Amino acid sequence: MRSVQIHNGHFLTLSRGEEVTSSIQEFCESQKMHWALIQAIGAVEDVEIGYYDAPSREYVFIQDDGPFEVASLSGNVAELDEEPVVHLHAVLSRADRTLGCIGGHLRSARVSLTLEVCLWEVSQPLVREFDDETGLDLIEL
DSSP, X not given: OEEEEETTEEEEEEETTOBHHHHHHHHHHHHTOOXXXXXXXXXXXXXXXXXXXXXXXXXXXXXXXXOEEEEEEEEEEEXXXXXXXXXXXXXXXXXXXXXXXXXXXXXXXXXXXXXXXEEEEOSSOOEEEEETTTTEEEEEO
């Protein structure tokens, strides 16, 4: 990973083979970045993506080898127990002739070519707290 500080945060480039979520998480921890918005584009493979099933209160994930073009990747960094937590969602376009898309909560993905990530720091504390009704750690404002 390479990074440069920009006006309101950091711009990262992740290289082939790097795991997306853990790489961003480790960067945020190293920079003590607890509150941010995330945008990214690039290409990934070995994806684990899914959704939160409210009745069962569990995430449901599928795995797909890809490769995929990252049509959209967005998310945030918020605190949970005073530590930064990266939360990502993505729309991924198949790189084959089917041109289908998959999308949802991105648990993991490996960069297949490159991933260009912008982390926009925010000054308002974004803090997650457990919500009994949903079973999720939601941002409390």
